[in-house]
Amino acid sequence: MTLIVLLAVPLVGALVLWRASGSRATVLHGLTSAFTLAAALGVAVQVNRGGPLAAVDGLLRADALSAWMIALIGVVAALAATEAPAYLRPDAPGRFYPLFHLFVFTMLLAVSTDDVGLMWVAIEGTTLASVFLVNFERTRSSLEASYKYLLICSVGIAVAFLGTVLVYFAGIQQFGDEAHALRWTTVVRLAPGLAPRVIELAFVFLVVGYGTKAGLAPMHTWLPDAHSEAPAPVSALMSGVLLSVGVYAVLRFKPVVDLAAGPEFARRILLALGLVSIAVAAAFLWTSTNYKRTLAYSSVEHIGLVCLGLGFGGVWGTAGALLHIANHALAKSVLFVLSGRIRKAYGSTEISAVSGLMGPMPFTGGGFLAAMLALLGLPPFGLFVSEVMIFAAGFTQGFPFIAAVGLILFVIAFAGLLRTTHAILYGAPSSRHPVVEAGGWPRAIPLAGALALLLLTGLAWPPGLAATLDRVAAIVAR
Amino acid sequence: MTTVSNLLAFFGLVVTLLIVWRQSWPARRRLFVAQSLLLAALASAVGLFAHRRALLLVAAVVVVVKAWVIPRVLSRIGAGAPVRPIAPGRSSGMSVLVAGALVVVAYVIMLPVTAAAELPTEGAIPLAFAIALIGLFLCVTGRDALGHILGFLVFENGIFGLAILATYGLPGIVEAGVFLDVLVIVLIMEAVVVEVRREHDSIEVDRLRELRG
Numbered sequence: 001m002t003l004i005v006l007l008a009v010p011l012v013g014a015l016v017l018w019r020a021s022g023s024r025a026t027v028l029h030g031l032t033s034a035f036t037l038a039a040a041l042g043v044a045v046q047v048n049r050g051g052p053l054a055a056v057d058g059l060l061r062a063d064a065l066s067a068w069m070i071a072l073i074g075v076v077a078a079l080a081a082t083e084a085p086a087y088l089r090p091d092a093p094g095r096f097y098p099l100f101h102l103f104v105f106t107m108l109l110a111v112s113t114d115d116v117g118l119m120w121v122a123i124e125g126t127t128l129a130s131v132f133l134v135n136f137e138r139t140r141s142s143l144e145a146s147y148k149y150l151l152i153c154s155v156g157i158a159v160a161f162l163g164t165v166l167v168y169f170a171g172i173q174q175f176g177d178e179a180h181a182l183r184w185t186t187v188v189r190l191a192p193g194l195a196p197r198v199i200e201l202a203f204v205f206l207v208v209g210y211g212t213k214a215g216l217a218p219m220h221t222w223l224p225d226a227h228s229e230a231p232a233p234v235s236a237l238m239s240g241v242l243l244s245v246g247v248y249a250v251l252r253f254k255p256v257v258d259l260a261a262g263p264e265f266a267r268r269i270l271l272a273l274g275l276v277s278i279a280v281a282a283a284f285l286w287t288s289t290n291y292k293r294t295l296a297y298s299s300v301e302h303i304g305l306v307c308l309g310l311g312f313g314g315v316w317g318t319a320g321a322l323l324h325i326a327n328h329a330l331a332k333s334v335l336f337v338l339s340g341r342i343r344k345a346y347g348s349t350e351i352s353a354v355s356g357l358m359g360p361m362p363f364t365g366g367g368f369l370a371a372m373l374a375l376l377g378l379p380p381f382g383l384f385v386s387e388v389m390i391f392a393a394g395f396t397q398g399f400p401f402i403a404a405v406g407l408i409l410f411v412i413a414f415a416g417l418l419r420t421t422h423a424i425l426y427g428a429p430s431s432r433h434p435v436v437e438a439g440g441w442p443r444a445i446p447l448a449g450a451l452a453l454l455l456l457t458g459l460a461w462p463p464g465l466a467a468t469l470d471r472v473a474a475i476v477a478r
Numbered sequence: 479m480t481t482v483s484n485l486l487a488f489f490g491l492v493v494t495l496l497i498v499w500r501q502s503w504p505a506r507r508r509l510f511v512a513q514s515l516l517l518a519a520l521a522s523a524v525g526l527f528a529h530r531r532a533l534l535l536v537a538a539v540v541v542v543v544k545a546w547v548i549p550r551v552l553s554r555i556g557a558g559a560p561v562r563p564i565a566p567g568r569s570s571g572m573s574v575l576v577a578g579a580l581v582v583v584a585y586v587i588m589l590p591v592t593a594a595a596e597l598p599t600e601g602a603i604p605l606a607f608a609i610a611l612i613g614l615f616l617c618v619t620g621r622d623a624l625g626h627i628l629g630f631l632v633f634e635n636g637i638f639g640l641a642i643l644a645t646y647g648l649p650g651i652v653e654a655g656v657f658l659d660v661l662v663i664v665l666i667m668e669a670v671v672v673e674v675r676r677e678h679d680s681i682e683v684d685r686l687r688e689l690r691g
Contacts, residue, residue, distance in 0.1 A: 115649075115651070115652075117648060117649055117651065117652035117655070118651060118652070118655070120652070120655070121651070121652065121655030121656075121658075121659070124655070124659050128659070128662050128663070128666065131666055131670075132666075135670070135673075138673070140677050140678075143670065143673050143674060143677060146670060147623075147670050147674065150663065150666060150667065150670065151617075151626055151630070151667075154630060154663050155614065155617060155630060155633065158630070158633060158634055158637055161637055161641075161656070162610070162637050162640065164652075165637070165640065165641040165644060165645060165648065166591065166644070168645050168648060169591070169595075169644040169645050170594065172645060173594055173595060173596065182648070182649055182652065195590070195594040197590030197593070197594070198590050198591055198594045200590070201587070201590050201591065
């Protein structure tokens with residue numbers, strides 16, 4: 001029941017908002033976001049107390065992994081929603097809010113269905129819902145970004161469809177017309193008997209397809225464009241949770257291929273893609289001259305880290321990767337929201353145009369610094385813990401060489417990002433003068449909340465977090 | 479059934495190669511219609527032989543969506559564009575050669591699937607996959623938005639054909655999702671291309687190069 005409410009709230013909100021305008025739209029938007037967050041947290045608590053939830057004859061199902069993602073989408077969507085009203089243009093009334101909630105709906109549907117076919121439809125839906133949000137400013141560059149985004153992700157997702165078809169094919173070849181052969185629970189149950197070569201081939205297609213959505217290099221080429229051109233709340237959603245939904249889809253198929261063909265196959269692919277992603281991101285983190293693109297490449301790096309963790313496996317690797325997904329989502333969405341405010345003040349996304357920002361904008365700059373320290377993986381923030389978990393898993397699970405290469409690339413990326421941060425905050429003051437900083441505590445509260453959560457995952461795990469992560473890891477690592 | 483499915487998939491491949499070979503846009507659009515009709519024929523043939531009524535419905539939807547609605551949208555997108563690409567680019571002989579090589583690649587990649595299959599239609603599976611690969615090739619090498627969209631649609635047709643041959647039809651909700659998807663993608667593409675044309679006065683992709691680094 002709560003699952004249906006969870007999906008109904010953003011969907012109904014989007015439909016109602018389609019015809020709303022003015023201050024009424026803002027109020028409705030706020031209500032929809034608040035109820036979505038409440039429902040998401042409700043589902044998460046319920047699953048953690050009483051085990052998996054199901055609805056609509058099992059079509060919708062939320063286990064611990066789904067609940068983890070649902071809670072994350074709820075929190076990041078709420079954070080992005082608080083920033084959204086600042087981006088509404090008077091001449092395009094009503095379009096932004098409904099598409100925003102539709103986008104959230106498709107992501108929630110993708111992680112709360114048991115049917116891998118419906119999951120595919122929902123993930124494709126995320127592209128369709130967000131493509132107009134990327135082109136919201138209707139400039140030449142945002143148009144180009146949305147074109148690339150639509151084309152590359154559509155092709156990617158079609159490849160994932162091929163993978164899904166092959167999984168279904170393997171199921172019905174082996175077990176006849178098994179009812180619900182596309183249900184994840186069925187697929188995992190049957191996995192040990194599925195034809196291993198077919199499942200391996202399917203997994204390659206699935207990783208390429210969903211990896212495109214997840215922003216794994218070399219399929220990441222749409223990502224820096226879309227993330228840098230979209231309005232800040234949308235960038236926050238894309239970088240924070242859309243990429244994670246792509247990873248989630250791969251995660252659902254990892255136990256299937258592990259059970260059907262042994263753990264080595266998925267491991268090799270994930271480790272290779274993880275290393276390539278970190279390497280590509282490290283190179284561009286040193287060369288990018290646009291701070292929103294820098295943040296986007298940093299997302300590629302972190303998704304690569306998550307893949308490394310999943311590839312290393314074991315409880316530490318898997319739990320570390322899942323914790324890292326959440327940590328990265330929180331830190332990156334704060335940074336994108338702040339980058340939107342910086343862009344508004346300076347009217348540019350070039351690093352050189354905003355350098356020395358700490359002088360004129362101490363309020364925003366301070367927040368940016370705090371979130372950036374978190375993103376860089378410095379203690380006391382949560383990313384430090386999850387990164388230690390991931391690399392520790394590498395060294396203890398018997399991959400010291402790969403872990404060492406990953407660590408070196410990670411340090412290169414770290415230095416590049418640090419250099420950019422320094423230029424933005426403390427560089428030679430730029431000739432531009434920013435519009436006076438729109439301060440006020442209300443606008444800082446959601447961001448402070450996200451940073452506080454990062455402190456929690458970094459310093460003192462709340463009771464139950466360890467148990468939750470164990471439950472989630474048990475679903476992925478079999 | 480084996481003969482019919484092999485024959486239809488083979489014709490589909492021939493049409494795909496013709497799409498690679500032809501340069502004129504209206505001809506390529508008509509070939510795409512022919513390919514979609516072959517796909518519909520394949521769906522109804524498999525539906526009849528395997529007693530899957532649902533596939534007949536799928537065939538009808540293919541005819542409506544892919545052989546009628548989408549080509550109409552395509553001709554709207556293409557209206558005003560020159561019949562042939564302005565720049566005399568690659569020779570199509572080379573492209574056809576690559577496409578031929580892709581057919582061999584498709585057979586190699588699909589070996590595990592054909593080995594595991596015990597279906598009368600298994601012989602046609604690599605052909606459908608070859609269509610998909612050639613579509614991907616068209617999409618990647620396309621020089622304008624039309625080339626990209628057409629490549630994507632051919633790619634999608636190939637995958638859909640493979641799905642029919644290998645599974646005799648997916649659950650209804652997924653099939654419906656696929657059709658809705660392709661339709662919405664093409665409609666959004668139209669909206670985007672209209673804007674690209676307004677901004678750049680052309681739909682050649684070479685002009686889309688603001689975002690670098």
